[in-house]
Amino acid sequence: MKMQVNPNKNGKVQHAVPCCLFRGGTSKGLYFLAEDLPQNADERDQVLLRLMGSPDPRQIDGLGGAHPLTSKVAIVSKSERDDADVDYLFVQVVVDKAQVSTAQNCGNILAGVGPFAIEKGLVPSSVSHTDVRIHMLNTGANATARVETPGGMVNYQGNAQIDGVPGSAAPIFLDFLNIAGSSCKKMFPTGNAQDVILDVPVTCIDNGMPVVLINAQSFGLTGAELPSELEANEALKANVEAIRLEAGKLMNLGDVSNKTVPKMSLISPALQGGLINTRTFIPHRVHDAIGVLGSVSVATACVLSGTVANELIQKSFDDSAMAIEVEHPTGQFTVEMEVSGSHDISQFYVKRAALLRTARLLMRGEAMLSCE
Numbered sequence: 022m023k024m025q026v027n028p029n030k031n032g033k034v035q036h037a038v039p040c041c042l043f044r045g046g047t048s049k050g051l052y053f054l055a056e057d058l059p060q061n062a063d064e065r066d067q068v069l070l071r072l073m074g075s076p077d078p079r080q081i082d083g084l085g086g087a088h089p090l091t092s093k094v095a096i097v098s099k100s101e102r103d104d105a106d107v108d109y110l111f112v113q114v115v116v117d118k119a120q121v122s123t124a125q126n127c128g129n130i131l132a133g134v135g136p137f138a139i140e141k142g143l144v145p146s147s148v149s150h151t152d153v154r155i156h157m158l159n160t161g162a163n164a165t166a167r168v169e170t171p172g173g174m175v176n177y178q179g180n181a182q183i184d185g186v187p188g189s190a191a192p193i194f195l196d197f198l199n200i201a202g203s204s205c206k207k208m209f210p211t212g213n214a215q216d217v218i219l220d221v222p223v224t225c226i227d228n229g230m231p232v233v234l235i236n237a238q239s240f241g242l243t244g245a246e247l248p249s250e251l252e253a254n255e256a257l258k259a260n261v262e263a264i265r266l267e268a269g270k271l272m273n274l275g276d277v278s279n280k281t282v283p284k285m286s287l288i289s290p291a292l293q294g295g296l297i298n299t300r301t302f303i304p305h306r307v308h309d310a311i312g313v314l315g316s317v318s319v320a321t322a323c324v325l326s327g328t329v330a331n332e333l334i335q336k337s338f339d340d341s342a343m344a345i346e347v348e349h350p351t352g353q354f355t356v357e358m359e360v361s362g363s364h365d366i367s368q369f370y371v372k373r374a375a376l377l378r379t380a381r382l383l384m385r386g387e388a389m390l391s392c393e
């Protein structure tokens with residue numbers, strides 16, 4: 022870890038850690054080169070907690086944004102692999118607990134990894150666009166990010182709009198490979214398209230992100246409730262968490278009481294012309310939109326016959342390419358997919374999942390780490 026020492030009047034020192042702040046999709050986080058952080062995972066986690074200002078509900082003494090979606094970190098390095106240009110480790114820094122987790126991936130923060138890697142010279146840029154092949158260390162899966170690089174420079178301005186982010190920006194296309202069973206070993210870790218947990222029908226799926234889908238009606242909800250209403254409903258939160266703890270065991274995730282997966286998506290009929298509507302606990306706060314890989318898992322569940330999502334939308338899918346519109350509290354998320362065997366869980370295969378995001382470099386400089 023390369024750090025500069027900067028003593029102050031009180032004899033305390035502040036260390037300067039090079040980093041960038043990016044909005045990645047509908048999330049925001051600090052992006053580091055792996056070489057600028059301690060190599061030892063425990064020391065690294067302590068540094069990240071202090072830089073973000075956790076544990077503290079306001080993260081007032083750090084750079085975190087006091088919400089799980091703005092308390093995120095990407096650690097990036099050049100890859101040694103033949104199939105990747107860079108390695109990306111995602112770290113969720115818990116806001117109000119001294120906890121960090123690498124047990125989940127993040128597709129929104131992934132959107133900033135390509136631009137960051139080009140800015141930092143890890144990947145040579147081409148003259149119009151640059152494809153950055155990213156190995157996602159949290160799950161072992163790969164993605165390719167297509168970044169606009171006119172004249173060899175990352176372009177952030179453009180007309181691409183994603184719901185949940187004001188204005189527009191340059192498009193970043195993300196193409197995912199081998200994401201089935203990313204954390205749970207199997208796309209349907211229980212072996213079933215549908216299970217019943219604590220008397221509630223659920224679908225447990227992991228196509229990039231472990232997610233448990235539940236019809237909002239099972240809890241007497243319409244599914245159109247605001248995230249703040251859901252977060253204020255203590256009985257609902259207790260039920261959702263009880264199911265999550267059971268689902269974690271069935272999904273090969275073990276005891277998930279201190280893990281941020283699986284996510285819990287309450288599904289309901291679409292309201293804005295999409296295919297399905299969602300409200301997602303991530304897992305204790307409710308997402309203002311929906312996660313990238315979370316939405317890939319939801320879209321995938323829609324396509325397979327027999328899931329709670331497929332029963333809700335009552336649609337049969339032929340084997341083909343399709344665009345699935347997943348609605349969320351601030352708009353819609355389009356997942357492009359190509360699948361086969363959608364009528365039978367034992368035949369089901371997702372050939373391709375891709376989507377559009379945007380990202381923007383917000384700050385580059387040094388994060389100051391206060392040391393006692």
Ligand code: NQM
Nearest residue numbers: 048127128129312313314315
């Ligand atoms: O599912 C939030 C986000 C995410 C994760 C979460 C994500 C994904 O919106 O790939 O992007 O579910 O914790 O950043």
